[in-house]
Amino acid sequence: MTTKTNPAIEVTQAVEQQASQVVANPETFHDAVRGTFPPALASFIESILARVARGENVSVSRPSEVLTTTEAAEHLGISRPTLMKRLREGEIDYFKVGSHTRLRREDVAVYKQRRHARARDEFDAIRDLDNEIEGL
Numbered sequence: 720m721t722t723k724t725n726p727a728i729e730v731t732q733a734v735e736q737q738a739s740q741v742v743a744n745p746e747t748f749h750d751a752v753r754g755t756f757p758p759a760l761a762s763f764i765e766s767i768l769a770r771v772a773r774g775e776n777v778s779v780s781r782p783s784e785v786l787t788t789t790e791a792a793e794h795l796g797i798s799r800p801t802l803m804k805r806l807r808e809g810e811i812d813y814f815k816v817g818s819h820t821r822l823r824r825e826d827v828a829v830y831k832q833r834r835h836a837r838a839r840d841e842f843d844a845i846r847d848l849d850n851e852i853e854g855l
Contacts, residue, residue: 738772784824791822795831805830 792802812826
């Protein structure tokens, strides 16, 4: 039987020291990296180096496209019971894997955007009402 393993890249003391130097002198790093990499990738590399410089463990992986209810609730900043209520009310699409409820990351992101837009619209309505009352 063959087992696939993910190769680990060990952070040596020299790498940690060099990361600290880069983080301490970001202008030099920004010029070198920003000229070489697209901005999003440069920012990603910077955040990894900053963590290495602080001596933190770093793990890089792709996010799962499927979330558990606990993960989705954390992503939305709401409690799991509140999320379950929203699912029962049909506000967010979900599917079952056996008896477990799962959500697509994209569906959670769409719901989060809708919720943010609704909150912004409600705030604008309250602000307009306040301005109207002040004008009387």
